[in-house]
Amino acid sequence: MMQYKFGIDEVATKISILQEEFAHLHSYNPIEHVQSRLKSPESIMEKVARRGCGPTFEEIRSEITDIAGVRVTCSFVSDVYRVYEMLADQPDLTVRQVKDYVAQPKPNGYRSLHALVEVPVHLSDRIVPVVIEVQLRTVAMDFWASLEHKIYYKFDAAVPQEMVDELREAAHTAADLDHRMEVLHRQLHGDAAAPRDPASSVLVPDDRVVALLHSMRAQDETR
16 A cells, blocks of 8 residues: 555655646646545555455456546636646556546546556656546536535435436536636637747746855855
8 A cells, every 4th residue: 555655655746746846837726636546555555355356456446547646727618638647647647548527427427537557657666557537627626526426425325316417417517617717818818828838948047046156156256
């Protein structure tokens, strides 16, 4: 389990760096918040029993791909794809599978972008590839999914059909809200709302860095 915890740390660090860099370059933060979760051994064994996986750790690793997860909640739908693309472009990260429930929602209305990514975890004696499930969604998608989960938990998954229909309708409402907010976002930011070519972006040092560089240059000239 420690390997998966380290895998979460690796992905979370990548996302944090990308978030900070993007905010610096574009004066805009596409990420609202990031959460992570690690399945308990009991939960893993329950899933192993349901799927009939082999008893070895390697067989479980191969079959159960959602042991560790990172959830990224973004401001707008375009940000979901933007953040995914930035993460997928990392040279030491391998995307193993993508399920786009934003473009193709589940029958119950669930919307999110799921990606299985593999990252190298550097241990003291070896490098271990670890698979992490990354979920990217908007605030509206996250709101709906969180409450839908609570309702299903309350009814022990036996939710009355009329409530299922209401949840599906609420998902459509949330999707409409996402669309309307995306339109406003693009009206406000124009081309800035679309992903930019990283090669065209230049890091501009802040005043403190400039002052430090001038100080170092002055010291060199007096030597």
